[in-house]
Amino acid sequence: MKYAARRIVMLLVTMVIVSLLAFAAFDLISGSPAEIMLGTQATPERVAELEAQLGLDRPFPVRYAAWLAGFFTGDLGTSYSYSQPVWELVAPKVGVTLCLSLLSFALIAVVSIPLGLWASRRSGGPLDAAGTVIDQFLMAVPPFFTGILLSWVFSITLHWFVHGQFPDLAAEPAGALQYLFFAAVAIAIPRIAMTVRMLRSTIQGEMRKDYVRTAISRGNDRAGVLRHHVLRNALVPVVTFLAQTMAEIVAAGVVVEQVFAIPGLGRLLVASISNRDYPVVQAIVVILAFWVVLAGAAADIANQRIDPRLRLGGAS
């Protein structure tokens, strides 16, 4: 219980730090929201007037404190660009981005763990060499390129989905998930390649350890040792790695949402940054940070299940 409480406090602290960094970053880059809103009609007087209206003429700490106070009372503010409450803009997109991230994560876990196990058995030999080359290649393919390729093959050529026509997630969940699946593949491919390589080297390293030799000398067969002893030890760093992958999935999602024209948080984030729409950017950054930190916490809990030694370490 004490542990859970400490986790929650950590989560809040992380989110506050992230939001402060995002807030500060905007203070450093050029371009004020008022100038952008006025566009080519911007004159120094109009800019000053609008800045006063938006409260941007106040000093940085005051503005941040006001935002933080609003955040903890559930008021995310009003979007400068859309003159709509931020929550209204962001809420329908949270589900889409969440589905995309989870789908990508599931793909990575589902494909890379069996593949990594398989790869670890065959070290040496031409097949292994070929596998390593392919793995290296897939690791280097950027998701936006895979995204274009996948769309070309599965939408334009095979008509498995209609590129550019994302079905409504609530009204047509099956169609939307099918659409998201292809985007998730684009995100997952390089991470799968990384996870496979990681798992392969961890298992091979583990197999060389003394306890494995002991277990085999006691008459166990290799496969049994792998299943009963090695896998559990090898999984700990992999689970930690997968949790870190969540941050990369979220980052890659921003690009892939654009390539697939998916109305998710990523596109809104990019547009809001270039519009200097601070309230929207702050809200999205905090949501994404929350999501990534949550994945880290989940990995810790999973690891403690896998390895009791970590559980003791966590409680002390």
Place this chain on the structure above:
Amino acid sequence: MKKKLLALLLLTGLLSAALTGCGGGSEEQASGDGQTADGSAGARAQTNEIVVGIAQDLDESLDPHLAVAAGTKEVMFNVFEGLVKPTPDGDLIPAVADHYEISEDQTTYTFTLREGVTFHNGDPVEMQDVVYSIERCADDSEGTPLIPALSAISSINSDAATLTITLDQPDSEFLSYLTLAILPEDYPDQATAPVGTGPFRFVSRTAQDSIVLERFDDYWGTPAQLDKVTFRIIENADSLVMSLQSGAIDMFAHLTTTQASQLGDDFQILEGTMNLVQALYLNNTAEPFNNEKVRQALCCAVDKQQIIDLAFDGYGSPIGSSMYPAFQKYFVEDLTDYYSYDPERARELLAEAGYPDGFSMTITVPSNYQPHIDTATVLVEQLRAVGITAEIQLVDWGAWVSDVYTNRQFQSTVIGVDASNMTARALLERFTSTADDNFINYQNADYDALFQQAQATADDAEQTELYKQMERNLTEHAANVYIQDLADLVALRSGLDGYQFYPIYVMDLSTVHYTA
């Protein structure tokens, strides 16, 4: 623990089976109904609606008096109307007004309201709405009015049916400002749920996704042919081409030539003009462009036709001053070739200006406009040929508006300048010494005097001639290196027709229709 691990592996297997099953199922679906081959384009023809792709969201106030982005005005043109409205030919015809009279001295404008015009919310358009709309744009209590030219109004008189506007001084262009949208008075949600009198009514906006318009059935004039138009935001260039090919969208304006060539027989490509003055805009107070000879040297060093050929596959109209060809009345053709491409002459001019070995310069370009980036890329090579080392600095749109446009902290930039309404003034006033939007810091006493004279005269022919002299002034003093009016390529799915180009930056969908 062993069991849990097994369960985990089982779950993994199940998930993968489910996902593969998902893919397989969709294959059957595709072969099952032929619809999927063209997306739902066929279904949309049945329901008489289309989806139009746009590259940028309407992410600002939708209040037409406050919206600033060209992309917003372009789409919302379908929703709003003024007392008069523009036609594809560049004329102004009565809209909310039934007819109008202009006094001979061009100081008194009398409008008679059209009967039976209603707003999209069902309320009839009353004189108080018209007066409110005009006064809102003319209000100068907070400095410059929303439409600066309306400060010429000395009085507005009205009864239930007629409106009389009196001006301080004659202004032959005044009518074009009355294209300003007529909005209902006391309607608070104009910024998010706008209400106007146009052929389409606003239905919804989903941020970074779509804008939906529907035909306004109580429209006073020729009704729109389509029942519904959805504007879908697709900012990625590759995604856009695939969305056209997959059948997700039916129309897209402002295609690049590369994109247009990727589309097959399913589309017709219409060619019009963007109605922009694309130029290498020079900060006339920044070294070395404060020297007229240097600016002229640049004009001689740049081969417009080569830019159009290399970066735009030959589509585009070369220009020589701040006026584009669609403005036939004001366009001065011989200015286009005032500086012929002559690298030798450019070197001589540079030597005369004190730069025999050239110099280094920075071209600031907004990164969201590929045509301007492509133009700058060719410019760099052309300038290198005369000894000038130019470097492209890409900035995001926000930084461009702030640094270049508002604070004028730049050396040169490639951008397209548009006209906010169909007047020469809209393009030329900005280069007068004291104009707020004179972002190139052009200072020329003759130019300012010509502008004053043009505003003072009531004679249309004389005014036109003065505007032409202003254009000549900009060319002779090489205010900027003028390049072209970009070609506007519009992709329209086969089976659709009726799209019309305007001499201003708008996208009129009221005439688009299915042919079958």
